Amino acid sequence: MASLVSTSQQGPVPLQQQPDFMEVEVSLHCRGLKKMDLMSNSDPFCVVYLSDPAKQRQQQQQRSGPALLKFNNSSRAVEIGRTEVVYDTQDPDFTATFKMQYHFEENQMLTVKVYDEDKKGSKNLNDHDYAGCATVSLGEVMGSNGNTTAKKVLGGKGNQGIVAIRAEEVTACQDQINLQLAGANLKNKDGWFGKSDPFVTVSRMNEDGTWSLVWKSEVVMDNLSPKFKPSVIQVQKLCNGDYRRPLKFEFLDWDSDGSHDHMGFCETNLASIIAGVGKPEGRMPVQYKNKTHGALVIMKADVSQVPTLTQFLSGGMQMSLMVAVDFTGSNGSPMVPGTLHYLDPRGFPNQYQSAIGTIGSILQEYDSDKKFPIWGFGARLNGVVNHCFQIGPEPEVQGVRGLLEAYRGVFAQGITMSGPTLFSSILASAKQRSEQLARSTPNQQSYSILLILTDGIINDMKQTIDTLVEASDSPLSVIIVGVGSADFSAMEALDGDGGVLKSSKFKPAKRDIVQFVPFSKFAASPSRLAGETLAEIPHQVVQYMMSKKIKPMPAAPPPDYSTMVPPEEDTSTVQGSDTSAGKGDGAPQFFEVSIPPSAIPGTQMSVKSPEGHDIAFIVPTGCPPGGIVRLQY
Structure with missing residues (x-):
C-alpha cells in the first residue's frame, strides 16, 4: 500500500500567506467650507498626512514628574499627497485619490488639512490660506457604514465645515482553487527492484521567462500512479491572478538526502486546468527527455472567491469588544505601589490600563455605538467569590474612556482580591453574548472579540479548553494578555499555533480563536502589543464567516455628503x-x-x-x- 511522507528534508514550500494589510484608496469630499475671501467663493484643496505607528517613539518614563513624550521628524505624520484645486466652491468633490496600506491592528491616523489657494500653482503652503484640519483614524473610516465618515474641519475660527473621508479596497484577485492532482504511469527512477516515490511541484513563469516555485505536494511512496491530497491554493500566489500565465508541473522522485530525481514535466495554465476537469484534456502528457512518460491527471479544480474583512466591514458587519479583568489575590493590593492593580496618583497607567487603552482604542472604531461590557473575575463580592461579575453600574460602558473609568471605579465597590483563576465562566458568557449579537444582526453580520487580562496560571485548564473548543464554532475570538512576570508557559497551550486544540473528549477545535501575548514582551511598545494581539483577527473573522457560508452584504452606496453629520468626538x-x-x-x-x-x-x-x-x-x-x-x- 502506498504511504505518505513529508518532503521536509528539503522543506516543503508553504503557501505564501495573504498580506497582513489591505491596500485601500481614500477620496475626500468637503461640504459647507467657510469662505476665506470676503467677495468670492473659495478655491479649496486638501493636503493629506498619515501617521506611521511603527516609527513612533514610545513614552519615556522619568523618575520624577510626569512622562514627557516627544515626536521626532521620523515619527510625525508624513504627507502622502495633495488634491487638485477645485475653483469657486465651498462644496468640492476632489477627484484625486490616495492609496495606502490599511493595517487592522494599527492606529493609523489620517490628517486632512484644508487650504484656500491664494497664489496659483505655488507648492508652498505658506502662500495659501489655511482653513483648518480634520483628524480621523483609518480604522474608524473602515469601520463606518460604507467605509465613509465625516469630520468637522476645525480651524482658528471654529467650525469650518466638514470633510467626508471615504475608503475603498483596491481589489486584487481573491480567488482560491481547491486542486487535486494525480499521476499515471510515470517514469520509474528506482530500477527493476523498486518503484519511485513521486511528488509534484508547480512553478509559474516570470515576466523574464524564468520559473518560480509556488507549490509542492506531499510524497506518495512506491507508486507510479500517485493520487495526491487536495490542496487549497491562492490564485494570486499560483499565477499572480493571470489564469493564462504558463505553469510548469514537474514530477520528482523523492530521496532522503534531497537529491530528488527528475521524472518528467508538462506545461499548461490555470484556465486549461479548470476547463479540462473530467475531460480528456484533463489528462496531460508528461515529457521526459523529449518522450512521453505517463500523464498528469487533474482530478479536481474548484475555484471559489475568498472575501476580505474589508468587504464585510463595507457591507455593515459589526465588531464588538468584551473585556474581562483578573482580580485574583496574586495581583496584590491596589493600594500598594508596584502591584499590578496599583493606581498611580500621578496618572501613570498600570499594565491593565495600558492594555485596555492600547487594544480598546483600535477595536472601538469597528463598533457603531462603541458600547462594551467589562467584567471581572476572581474577586470576593459580598463575601462570595465571583468568577464573572459586571464592573460598573451599567451592563455596557461607552468607549475606551468608559472602560478605564469602570476599571478605576471598581476598587471603590469594596471588592476583595481572591481566587482561584477560572476562565470558563467568562468564556461561556462571551460565547453566549457573541451568538446573541449574531442572531440579532441582519444576515448574522456580527463578530465579537473577548479581551482577557490576567496575571497568573489558569486553575480550570480542562474546563477552559473544553469551552474554547465549543466556542470555536461561534463568532468569537479570544485575546489573552498576561500581565506581570508570572510563568505563562501553560497559557500558551491555549494558543492554537502549536497544533489543533482538543477537548477532554478529544473533540478538535473547528478553528484557532485564541491569541496569547505576555504584556512584558511589549511593555515599551504599545503599538507592537496591538499588532501582536490583533494581527490574526481579520483571518479569524473571514474563516468563521466562510465556515458558516455567510457572505459580505453589498457595500453601502456613497452617501449624500451634504447631509452627513460628523459623530460626536471624544475630544x-x-x-x-x-x-x-x-x-x-x-x-x-x-x-x-x-x-x-x-x-x-x-x-x-x-x-x-x-x-x-x-x-x-x-x-x-x-x-x-x-x-x-x-x-x-
Whole structure:
C-alpha cells in the first residue's frame, strides 16, 4: 500500500500567506467650507498626512514628574499627497485619490488639512490660506457604514465645515482553487527492484521567462500512479491572478538526502486546468527527455472567491469588544505601589490600563455605538467569590474612556482580591453574548472579540479548553494578555499555533480563536502589543464567516455628503504653552493631537504645532488613550 511522507528534508514550500494589510484608496469630499475671501467663493484643496505607528517613539518614563513624550521628524505624520484645486466652491468633490496600506491592528491616523489657494500653482503652503484640519483614524473610516465618515474641519475660527473621508479596497484577485492532482504511469527512477516515490511541484513563469516555485505536494511512496491530497491554493500566489500565465508541473522522485530525481514535466495554465476537469484534456502528457512518460491527471479544480474583512466591514458587519479583568489575590493590593492593580496618583497607567487603552482604542472604531461590557473575575463580592461579575453600574460602558473609568471605579465597590483563576465562566458568557449579537444582526453580520487580562496560571485548564473548543464554532475570538512576570508557559497551550486544540473528549477545535501575548514582551511598545494581539483577527473573522457560508452584504452606496453629520468626538480643548521663541502675534490657532495609548490623564506631552512650534501640555482629565486633544496656541 502506498504511504505518505513529508518532503521536509528539503522543506516543503508553504503557501505564501495573504498580506497582513489591505491596500485601500481614500477620496475626500468637503461640504459647507467657510469662505476665506470676503467677495468670492473659495478655491479649496486638501493636503493629506498619515501617521506611521511603527516609527513612533514610545513614552519615556522619568523618575520624577510626569512622562514627557516627544515626536521626532521620523515619527510625525508624513504627507502622502495633495488634491487638485477645485475653483469657486465651498462644496468640492476632489477627484484625486490616495492609496495606502490599511493595517487592522494599527492606529493609523489620517490628517486632512484644508487650504484656500491664494497664489496659483505655488507648492508652498505658506502662500495659501489655511482653513483648518480634520483628524480621523483609518480604522474608524473602515469601520463606518460604507467605509465613509465625516469630520468637522476645525480651524482658528471654529467650525469650518466638514470633510467626508471615504475608503475603498483596491481589489486584487481573491480567488482560491481547491486542486487535486494525480499521476499515471510515470517514469520509474528506482530500477527493476523498486518503484519511485513521486511528488509534484508547480512553478509559474516570470515576466523574464524564468520559473518560480509556488507549490509542492506531499510524497506518495512506491507508486507510479500517485493520487495526491487536495490542496487549497491562492490564485494570486499560483499565477499572480493571470489564469493564462504558463505553469510548469514537474514530477520528482523523492530521496532522503534531497537529491530528488527528475521524472518528467508538462506545461499548461490555470484556465486549461479548470476547463479540462473530467475531460480528456484533463489528462496531460508528461515529457521526459523529449518522450512521453505517463500523464498528469487533474482530478479536481474548484475555484471559489475568498472575501476580505474589508468587504464585510463595507457591507455593515459589526465588531464588538468584551473585556474581562483578573482580580485574583496574586495581583496584590491596589493600594500598594508596584502591584499590578496599583493606581498611580500621578496618572501613570498600570499594565491593565495600558492594555485596555492600547487594544480598546483600535477595536472601538469597528463598533457603531462603541458600547462594551467589562467584567471581572476572581474577586470576593459580598463575601462570595465571583468568577464573572459586571464592573460598573451599567451592563455596557461607552468607549475606551468608559472602560478605564469602570476599571478605576471598581476598587471603590469594596471588592476583595481572591481566587482561584477560572476562565470558563467568562468564556461561556462571551460565547453566549457573541451568538446573541449574531442572531440579532441582519444576515448574522456580527463578530465579537473577548479581551482577557490576567496575571497568573489558569486553575480550570480542562474546563477552559473544553469551552474554547465549543466556542470555536461561534463568532468569537479570544485575546489573552498576561500581565506581570508570572510563568505563562501553560497559557500558551491555549494558543492554537502549536497544533489543533482538543477537548477532554478529544473533540478538535473547528478553528484557532485564541491569541496569547505576555504584556512584558511589549511593555515599551504599545503599538507592537496591538499588532501582536490583533494581527490574526481579520483571518479569524473571514474563516468563521466562510465556515458558516455567510457572505459580505453589498457595500453601502456613497452617501449624500451634504447631509452627513460628523459623530460626536471624544475630544478636549486645552491651553498649550508654546515653548518656542519667535512666535508671531495673531488670532488663536488650534490643532488636534491623537493621544497615544500609553498616555493617560495627567501625562505631560510635547508636540509640534503645524508651524513647527514646540507645544507642551498635559493630557486632560477624562481624555482616554487614543482620544483626541484639541490644542490652542
